[in-house]
Amino acid sequence: MLAIDRAELDAQTGGDAELADEVLALFAGQCRSILPRLTDPSLPAGQRADLAHTLKGSAAGVGATRVRACADAAEAQLRAGAEPAALDDLVQAVAAALAEIADGAES
Template sequence: MTEKAIDFAYLSRQTAGDHELERELLTLFAQQCIVHLRVIDDSADHQQRMDAAHTLKGAARAVGAWQVAEAADRIEEGLAGPQREASESALDALALAAAEARAAIARFDCGA
């Protein structure tokens, strides 16, 4: 389902069709995925985990990675909720969505 991982039409509208800018934004987003997923998975600091989920959600929305944004939002909501924890299924959904987005980005870069 990686063809839906990034909304390239949305990204193109955001960048006014500037292919180099798209590539730059997607490269940055792919790097952010790695960094923020690591914090969400490995950090013992609750606030850092919430901040990482929130930042990743915003970055995903900026490039049209809607599945990543939705999954990060579920993580953020779980961490902000009464249990103050993200479910394993939410963590798995975020990891999968991020992997699919990164695969779509790799194909985009190869096709350029």
Template sequence: MAPSSMARVSGRAGPQAPIDLVQLATNTLGNRDLEVQVLHLFKSQSCSTLERLEQETDTTVRLDLVHTLKGSARAIGAGRVADVCENLEGRLRQTSDAATEGLTAAVDEANSYIRDLLTG
């Protein structure tokens, strides 16, 4: 789906959208099939990362999980998810039991938006 088509389907575009479709298109060189693939991949990876994050007790592993998710979020234009990850990384460096509710909410919002884009 073309980024402009995705924006129409979702009903939300611009700065308030959980995914920057222009950045997504730029990062995938305008390849629509690749856009769809990376969105599916992000949905899957972000859900499994949140599950692992809740189970993990080792701070270093938790930091790695959050850092990896931050990179994935930036790659698809999920700026809010990336920002929350960055904030959580800082908190995890201070305390190993930093709350992840904000990250869960940001990921849920992005994944809901992705679902709308892909089924629209």
């Protein structure tokens, strides 16, 4: 299973390959910025939930369905006052998406 649903990405970008590349680059940068803070248990849960929400929305916009689902679960758990049980899954999903984006940029 691919980390980025290219049909969803095409739908979001109107099939514009240059725009898709730009959106993916922005998403990759956002992942690199958000993930370390989201996984930092010393930050307040509300702040981490907001970060998960932002990541969830960004992932939906590029077709990163697994990242979206994992971020959604993390957000819900954080808003409920619990430490997210599936942060490792989120980290792995982001890593897979970043690797796929990098591979696409090299092709």
